[in-house]
Amino acid sequence: MSMVNLKINGIPVQAEAGSTILQAAEKANIRIPTLCYLKDVQCVGSCRMCLVEATGARGLVAACVYPVSEGMEVFTNTPKVRKSRKTTVELILSTHKKKCLSCVRSMNCELQKLALEYNADEDRFGTDYAAKPIDDLSESVVRDNSKCVMCTRCVAACEHQTVGVIGPKNRGYAKEIGSPYDMPLAHTSCVNCGQCIVACPVGALYEKSSVADVWGAIVDPAKQVVFFTAPSIKATLGEAFGFPVGSNVEGKMVAAIKQLGNVKCFNMDITADLTIMEEAHELIQRLMTGGTIPMFTSCCPGWVKFAEHYYPELLPNLSTCKSPQEMFSAVLKTYYCQKNGIAPENLYVVSVIPCTAKKFEIRREELGGYTDAAITTRELARMIKEAGVDFANIPEAEYDMPFGEASGAGVIFGATGGVMEAALRTASRLLGGEGHPIEFKEIRGTQGIKEAEYNVGGGKINVAVANGLGNARKVIEQIKSGEKNYAFVEIMACPGGCVNGGGQPYVRDEVRNSVDLKALRASALYKQDENSKYRCSHETPAVNVLYKEFLVKPLGQKAHALLHTTYHQRDKY
Amino acid sequence: MSQIAFEGTEEQAARLAACISEHRGEKGALMPVLHEAQDIYGYLPPEVQTVIAEGLNVPLAEVYGVATFYSRFTLMPKGKHQISVCLGTACYVKGSDKILEEVEKTLKISCGECTSDREFSIDSCRCVGACGLAPVMIVDGEVYGKLTEKDVKTILNKYAEN
Numbered sequence: 001m002s003m004v005n006l007k008i009n010g011i012p013v014q015a016e017a018g019s020t021i022l023q024a025a026e027k028a029n030i031r032i033p034t035l036c037y038l039k040d041v042q043c044v045g046s047c048r049m050c051l052v053e054a055t056g057a058r059g060l061v062a063a064c065v066y067p068v069s070e071g072m073e074v075f076t077n078t079p080k081v082r083k084s085r086k087t088t089v090e091l092i093l094s095t096h097k098k099k100c101l102s103c104v105r106s107m108n109c110e111l112q113k114l115a116l117e118y119n120a121d122e123d124r125f126g127t128d129y130a131a132k133p134i135d136d137l138s139e140s141v142v143r144d145n146s147k148c149v150m151c152t153r154c155v156a157a158c159e160h161q162t163v164g165v166i167g168p169k170n171r172g173y174a175k176e177i178g179s180p181y182d183m184p185l186a187h188t189s190c191v192n193c194g195q196c197i198v199a200c201p202v203g204a205l206y207e208k209s210s211v212a213d214v215w216g217a218i219v220d221p222a223k224q225v226v227f228f229t230a231p232s233i234k235a236t237l238g239e240a241f242g243f244p245v246g247s248n249v250e251g252k253m254v255a256a257i258k259q260l261g262n263v264k265c266f267n268m269d270i271t272a273d274l275t276i277m278e279e280a281h282e283l284i285q286r287l288m289t290g291g292t293i294p295m296f297t298s299c300c301p302g303w304v305k306f307a308e309h310y311y312p313e314l315l316p317n318l319s320t321c322k323s324p325q326e327m328f329s330a331v332l333k334t335y336y337c338q339k340n341g342i343a344p345e346n347l348y349v350v351s352v353i354p355c356t357a358k359k360f361e362i363r364r365e366e367l368g369g370y371t372d373a374a375i376t377t378r379e380l381a382r383m384i385k386e387a388g389v390d391f392a393n394i395p396e397a398e399y400d401m402p403f404g405e406a407s408g409a410g411v412i413f414g415a416t417g418g419v420m421e422a423a424l425r426t427a428s429r430l431l432g433g434e435g436h437p438i439e440f441k442e443i444r445g446t447q448g449i450k451e452a453e454y455n456v457g458g459g460k461i462n463v464a465v466a467n468g469l470g471n472a473r474k475v476i477e478q479i480k481s482g483e484k485n486y487a488f489v490e491i492m493a494c495p496g497g498c499v500n501g502g503g504q505p506y507v508r509d510e511v512r513n514s515v516d517l518k519a520l521r522a523s524a525l526y527k528q529d530e531n532s533k534y535r536c537s538h539e540t541p542a543v544n545v546l547y548k549e550f551l552v553k554p555l556g557q558k559a560h561a562l563l564h565t566t567y568h569q570r571d572k573y
Numbered sequence: 574m575s576q577i578a579f580e581g582t583e584e585q586a587a588r589l590a591a592c593i594s595e596h597r598g599e600k601g602a603l604m605p606v607l608h609e610a611q612d613i614y615g616y617l618p619p620e621v622q623t624v625i626a627e628g629l630n631v632p633l634a635e636v637y638g639v640a641t642f643y644s645r646f647t648l649m650p651k652g653k654h655q656i657s658v659c660l661g662t663a664c665y666v667k668g669s670d671k672i673l674e675e676v677e678k679t680l681k682i683s684c685g686e687c688t689s690d691r692e693f694s695i696d697s698c699r700c701v702g703a704c705g706l707a708p709v710m711i712v713d714g715e716v717y718g719k720l721t722e723k724d725v726k727t728i729l730n731k732y733a734e735n
Contacts, residue, residue: 163632165634166634167634168638169638169642171642180622180637180638181619572627573627573633
C-alpha cells in the first residue's frame with residue numbers, strides 16, 4: 001500500500017493513498033466532528049459537519065469523503081471552519097423539534113453534543129419545523145420525523161439489510177425520510193431489526209416502549225412478574241452505566257432487576273440450550289430421513305420475517321423450533337405455573353432482549369401469546385435508572401432457580417456463529433460420542449459470511465453462518481443457484497448477531513467509529529463460555545429436568561406442541 | 574388527495590416489461606425506466622412503481638424517492654381537460670392565487686391532482702407571455718384572461734358539458 005505525507009494542523013501524518021482526511025486525522029488523534037458519517041454504515045459527505053480547509057481545494061471540503069494527497073496541508077480548527085460548523089448545526093436545529101429534556105436520546109444525542117461543542121444558538125434561525133405525525137403503528141420501531149436531521153443513516157442501514165423500506169422522499173422543505181406513499185412502517189416488509197434505530201444520531205427513531213406496562217404489572221398485586229434475560233444482555237447492559245464495551249455485568253444485571261420490585265429473574269441461556277436440544281435433534285432427523293435441507297436456524301425473528309417476505313419458498317427449510325424467548329415463555333406459562341400453582345393469567349412474563357423484532361414476535365398469533373412484554377436492553381437500563389439502583393456499586397446476585405445455570409453453548413447464542421457452534425457441539429455428541437471438539441473457531445468472528453466443513457457423527461457436513469441480512473441474501477442466492485451446498489445455515493439479521501441488535505444501548509459515534517463494537521461485545525460471551533461448568537446444551541441440568549418432568553423427549557408430542565411453530569408467506573409490497 | 578383507479582392495459586404492461594428488461598442490470602437504470610414508464614402511462618401510479626421496483630430489483634422506497642424528487646415525474650394522471658393557472662409575477666399580483674383557489678374549490682382537488690373521474694386536472698405555470706391579460710388560466714390550450722373568481726365556474730361548466 002503506498003503512503004502519502006500530509007500535515008494536519010501542522011502535524012506531519014502518513015496515510016494510505018486513497019484514504020480520507022477523516023481517516024488520516026484519526027491516526028494523528030485529531031478529532032473531526034461528523035454526523036451523517038457512520039463506520040460500516042454510511043459515508044456520503046452530505047451533512048457538512050466535517051468540513052475542513054485543505055490546500056489545493058477551492059472551498060471547505062468534507063473530511064469524511066475527501067481523499068488525502070502528497071504534500072497536502074489540512075486545517076481542522078480555523079475560524080472559518082468553526083463558523084461553518086456552527087452555522088450548520090444552527091441550520092439543522094432550525095428544523096428540529098427541540099424537545100430535548102424528555103427525548104429518549106437526551107444526553108446521548110449526537111446533535112446535542114455538536115450544539116454544545118460549537119456553542120450553537122438553537123434559535124438563531126428560529127424554529128420552522130412542520131409538526132409531523134409520529135408513526136407508532138409498528139410493534140417495534142417508532143419514527144418521529146420532527147426530530148429527523150436527514151442524515152439518512154437509517155436509510156443506509158436498511159439498504160445494507162437489503163430490506164430498503166425507507167428512503168428520502170419529496171424535495172426541499174417537503175423532504176422527509178419514510179416509507180413510500182405515507183405507508184406506516186408496519187404495512188411494509190420491514191423486518192423490525194431496529195438497525196435504523198441504532199444508526200440514528202438523534203431521537204427520530206426509537207423502540208416502541210413497554211416500560212409503562214411492565215411497571216404496571218410489577219405493582220399489580222394480582223400478578224407475579226418474572227423476567228428472563230437473553231444471552232447478550234449481560235455483555236452490553238453495562239455500557240448504559242458507563243462500563244467499557246465488552247464488560248460482562250451478569251451479576252449486577254440480575255441484582256438490579258430484582259431491585260425493580262417483587263420479581264424473579266431467570267436465565268434465558270437455558271432455553272437457548274433447550275432450543276439447541278430441539279434443533280440439533282431436528283437437524284439429525286432431517287439429515288437421516290432425507291428431510292428438507294439445508295436447514296436454517298429460526299431463533300432470529302428479523303430473519304424469520306425476512307424469509308416470509310422475500311424467500312417464502314425457503315420456509316420449509318426453516319427449523320420449526322421457536323426462538324429461546326418463545327420457548328421460555330411457553331415453559332413458564334405451562335410447566336412453571338403448574339408446578340407452582342399459579343394461574344397462567346396471573347404470571348406476567350417479561351423478556352429482556354437485545355432486539356426490536358422480538359417485540360413483533362410476541363404478537364405472532366401462532367406462538368400462543370405466552371410472552372406478556374419484551375423490553376430491550378435500553379428499556380431495562382431506563383427502568384434500572386428510574387428505580388434509583390446504584391448499578392456500579394450493587395453487589396452481584398444469582399439468577400433464581402430453577403432456571404439459573406445454563407451451558408456456555410447457551411451463552412454464545414448472542415454472537416454470530418454461536419447458535420451454529422452450540423448446535424454442532426450437541427449434534428456431534430448425539431451422533432458420535434464425546435470425542436468431538438468443543439470449539440468450532442472457523443465459524444466465530446465478525447466477518448459477514450463464514451463457511452466450514454465438519455465431521456459430525458462420521459459424516460461430513462458443510463455449514464454456513466451469515467450475519468446481517470445483506471450477507472444472508474448472498475448465501476441464499478448462492479444456495480438457490482446451486483453454487484453452494486450446505487446442510488445447516490445460521491442466519492442472524494443484525495450484523496454481528498444479537499450483541500449488535502437493534503435494542504442494544506446507544507453507542508456514541510466517536511466510540512462506534514473507532515472500535516470493533518461487535519467483536520468486543522462478543523468477546524465477553526466467549527470468555528464466559530470458556531469458563532462455564534457445562535459447555536454443551538445437553539449437559540445443562542435444568543434442561544434435563546425439564547425433559548424428565550415435563551417435555552418427555554426432544555421432538556416428542558409435548559415438545560412439538562409447545563416448542564415448535566409454523567411460518568407463513570407475507571407480501572413484499 | 575384524490576384516489577384514481579389504475580387503468581393500465583396489457584399493451585402498456587408489455588411495453589413497460591420490454592423497457593425494464595432492456596435496462597435491467599445497468600447502472601442507473603431507474604431514471605430512463607421511470608421516464609419511459611411516464612411516457613407509457615402518462616403518470617407513475619403505485620402499480621407501475623411496484624413493477625419497476627420488482628423488475629429492476631430496486632427498493633420501492635428508492636423508486637418512490639426518485640419519482641417524488643424530480644418535478645418532471647408526476648404521481649397523478651392528467652385529466653381529459655387540463656387546466657393550468659398562471660402564477661407568474663404579473664398574474665400573481667393581479668390575484669391569480671385566488672383564481673387557483675377557486676378552481677381547486679370548484680373541482681374539490683388540489684393543484685397537481687386529477688379528479689377521480691379523470692375529467693379535470695389542475696396545474697400551475699409560470700408566465701405564458703400574456704401578462705396584458707393577467708390573471709390568466711389555460712384550459713386545453715385555450716387562454717382565458719382578465720379573470721375574476723366568478724368566471725371560473727362558467728368556464729369549467731363549458732368543459733364539463735362536453
